[in-house]
Amino acid sequence: MTLLDFLDERKSVRIFDPKAQISNREIMDILAHASDAPSGNNFQPWKVFVVKNKEKQAILKNFSFNQQQVADASAIFLIFGNKSNYDIQKIMKFNLENCIISESQLIEKTNRVRTYLKLHPEDISNEGLRFDNGLFAMNLMHIIRAFGYESNPMRGTDFQKIMEFLNIPQNLVPILMLPIGKPLKAGYPHQRYPINDFVKIIE
Numbered sequence: 001m002t003l004l005d006f007l008d009e010r011k012s013v014r015i016f017d018p019k020a021q022i023s024n025r026e027i028m029d030i031l032a033h034a035s036d037a038p039s040g041n042n043f044q045p046w047k048v049f050v051v052k053n054k055e056k057q058a059i060l061k062n063f064s065f066n067q068q069q070v071a072d073a074s075a076i077f078l079i080f081g082n083k084s085n086y087d088i089q090k091i092m093k094f095n096l097e098n099c100i101i102s103e104s105q106l107i108e109k110t111n112r113v114r115t116y117l118k119l120h121p122e123d124i125s126n127e128g129l130r131f132d133n134g135l136f137a138m139n140l141m142h143i144i145r146a147f148g149y150e151s152n153p154m155r156g157t158d159f160q161k162i163m164e165f166l167n168i169p170q171n172l173v174p175i176l177m178l179p180i181g182k183p184l185k186a187g188y189p190h191q192r193y194p195i196n197d198f199v200k201i202i203e
């Protein structure tokens with residue numbers, strides 16, 4: 001299979017083997033790779049809760065219009081936007097500690113981020129959270145497949161009820177529910193608008 005085939009073949013899978021298990025080690029590895037996703041100023045404003053418990057999943061299914069994939073998945077990834085990572089001092093400290101910048105560059109790099117955010121204040125609002133976490137989630141879906149699992153991005157769920165049930169801090173912004181598991185049935189074939197409907201090449 002070529003890389004292109006691999007990427008094309010990601011589809012939403014909704015029928016999972018309820019007996020298939022995933023180890024915590026695999027979950028952590030998957031998320032470590034997924035965090036290579038880009039984000040504005042490398043703020044990495046994501047927070048992920050992973051539910052790996054069939055009784056809890058049955059309750060999450062009730063909050064999700066009874067969508068069966070929530071109960072049967074090997075794990076449920078709950079992706080939240082974490083606005084507290086939109087913190088210039090925190091990322092600059094990280095950049096210094098990881099030798100991404102030197103002490104002598106600190107002021108210039110800090111000012112550069114401030115100038116960027118004056119131009120794009122929306123990047124550190126809920127809009128930015130949706131955008132950065134969308135990139136993270138897409139990367140995560142491909143990584144999940146590289147580990148031999150499939151997934152289904154979902155927002156058809158009551159995040160407020162989930163947050164109360166799992167005691168998830170209210171300052172986090174719910175982005176996506178992502179059940180992952182071993183497929184018993186493939187996803188539907190892709191149906192998309194023709195390429196000419198959305199592309200214009202300007203020469």
Ligand SMILES: Cc1cc2nc3c(=O)[nH]c(=O)nc-3n(C[C@H](O)[C@H](O)[C@H](O)COP(=O)(O)O)c2cc1C
Nearest residue numbers: 010011012014067152153154155156157187188190
């Ligand atoms: C924001 C978002 C919310 C979605 N919510 C659900 C959902 O609640 N249940 C579901 O079965 N699929 C859900 N989907 C999956 C879409 O239906 C699916 O991605 C789309 O039909 C294209 O199919 P594909 O993922 O197989 O390419 C959601 C996808 C996105 C991006």
